[in-house]
Amino acid sequence: MTANTLLIDDPNPVSNSLNSLNSNCAQILPAGGRDPDRFDWQEVWYPVFYLEDLDKTKPAKFTLLERDLVIWWDRHSNAWQAFDDRCPHRLVPLSEGRIAEDGLLECPYHGWAFKGDGSCDRIPQQPEGGTAHTSKRACVSSLPTAERQGLLFIYAGKPENAPQVKIPIIEPLETETDKWTLFGTFRDLPYDAITLLENVLDASHLPFTHHKSVGNRANAAPMFLEVLETEKYGFKGTWEEGPRRGKLGRQDTTFIAPSLMWHDLTSKQFGRTITAVYATPTRKGECRLFARFPFQFSSAIPRFFIGITPRWYSHIGQNGILEDDQIFLHYQERYLEQTLAKMEDRANYAKAFYLSTSADTYVTELRKWVSRYQADPFAGQQLAAPLVKEVLLDRYHSHTSKCASCSQALRNVRRLKTASMTIAAIAWTVIPLLSFFAPANITVIGIGSIVVAIAIALWFLGNNLEQKFIYGQETPLRNL
Structure with a gap:
């Protein structure tokens, strides 16, 4: 599947598990609950996977607000x-x-099986005619799900x-909808959702943190941002001059509380x-x-090239961009926690920063x-000890193993490595035999040598690509 694939929404996007609820209620509830002075992170829809x-x-696992889900x-x-x-057992x-x-979710331990509504369908160890499976204690709690814009959301x-x-x-x-070209990525990050939002709302870090990747230090300049409206459910702002010292035009920013933001820019170029x-908050720290990059290009050429770019290839580059600031943000929020702990007002970020x-x-x-709005999803909790650099740069567990395109590409790369070494070994064995039995056949020996060289080159190419799916670059491009 290529990078520009935009999955069509299900015409009935809310899971059938909600059909029994009053979905036609005339009153719409605000995200975050009704309390005007507090934002409740529980009462929100969150994306958890690209469809x-x-x-x-196969079942998949995810942790949402410290709640482990299947x-x-x-x-x-x-x-x-x-x-x-x-499993309730x-x-x-x-x-x-x-x-x-039979399409039911089966427990790996004793084979209890569950229907889509969470009820237990069977207990293999139960005698015929038994009713233990009908007990409420045999049920599994379920959460509402919905599909929108190619993402699976959970309430x-x-x-x-x-x-x-x-x-x-x-x-x-x-x-x-037919004019948008869309690509994106996802990754499990070793810092809080609020830290991530703070980082992506801050456009001023791009020229320095992402120098040589998607930024350039030469574009750094004073920025005059304005918040146009703000409320419990988010805020909107504008940067009239816009990026690259005004060369691209005005950039508008929207924050939809508690977990979505976007920058919107229209330029002639x-x-x-x-x-x-x-x-999406998983647990403290x-x-x-989920990063998404929709485009409406003024030229058809960029749209064509994005359309033919494999999804896994774009993910490799996007992982590198995320790693530009991944390490120092992991430490930054710990320094912030330590600084606030020493202050009388432990929520006074204006003094900490x-x-x-x-x-x-x-x-x-x-x-x-x-x-x-008392909107810290993990208020009162402390961050765990900092992770070492090798863990912070891990790509396999934070992305590749959970990405259908990258995990398949990694399997293909490993097959390529195995095949190339097998071919090289066979050719390396055959060449001496050819030299012994047909010493004058220089052409055959030359071809065999070329095959060995190509196979070895493919192995090194595959090995280099394999590492990009597993581990990030230790020295960011800005420091090279």
């Missing part, structure tokens, strides 16, 4: 289901189980509220470009990023939002 990365034949395809209701990842993770032949709060709470989508993509990021210019306007506004 194209889910396998309908996600699986229920063919009977034609919908994705999300359960607590614990002996509390083992259901994500280690399988989708049984973390009260299930009865889910149909009345709006799913946070990138609104511009709902208009002129490139057309309309959006940089959108979801920050960890989140899953020195936010001295207008370039920090969106960072300031985000921190005000967190403070004003």
Whole structure:
């Protein structure tokens, strides 16, 4: 599947598990709950997977707000289901189980099987005629799910509220859908969702942090940002001059509380470009990023090249960009925690940071939002000890193993390495024999030598590519 694939939404995007709820309620509930002074991170829809990365034949696991979940395809209701990842029998993770032949989710320990509504269908150890499986204690708790804009969303709060709470989508993509070219990535990051949002709202770091990747130090300049409106449910702002010292035009920014933001820029050179990021909170000090890059190009040429770019290839480059700031952000939030712990007012970010210019306007506004609406999803918790650099640069567990295109590409690369070494070994063995039996046949020996050289070159090429799926570059491009 190529980088520009935009999955069509299910015409009935909310999972069938919600059909029994009052989805026609006239009153729409606000995300974050009704309390005007507090934002409840539970009462929100969150993206958890790109649909194209889910396998309908296998359960997948995910942690949302410290709640371990198993996600699986229920063919009977034609919908994705999300359960607590614990069998009620002996509390083992259901994500280690399988989708049984009859389409039910089967526990790996004793074979208890569950329907899409969470009810237990069978207990193999139960005598015929037994009713233990009908007990409420045999059921698994489930969460509402929905499909929108190629993503699977899960509602973390009260299930009865889910149909009345709006799913946070990138609104511009709902208009002129045939004109958008879209690619994106995801990654499990070793820092908080709020830290991620703070980072992507801050456009002033691009010229320095991402120098030589997607930025250039020469483009650094004063920035005059303005917040146009702000409320419990987010804020909007504008940068009138825009990036590259005004060469690209005005950039508008939208923050949809608590976990979605996008920058929207229209220029004569490139057309309309959006940089959108979801920050899905998993646990304290960890989140899953979904980055999406929709374009409406003024020329058909960029759209063509993006269209033929393999998804896995674009992910390699995007992982490198994420690693530009991954290490220091992991440490930054720990330094911030230590600084706040020494202060009398432990929520006074304005004193912990020195936010001295207008370039920090969106960072300031985000921190005000967190403070004003008591919007820390893990309030009172402390960060774990910092991770070592080798773990922070891990790509395999944070992305590749969970990405359908990258994991398949990695398997293909490893097959290429095996095949090339096999060919090289065979050719290397045959060449001496040819020299012995046909010493005058220089052409055959030459061809054999070329085959060996090509096979070895392919092995080194494959080995280099394999590493890009497993581990990041230790020295960022800006420091080379």
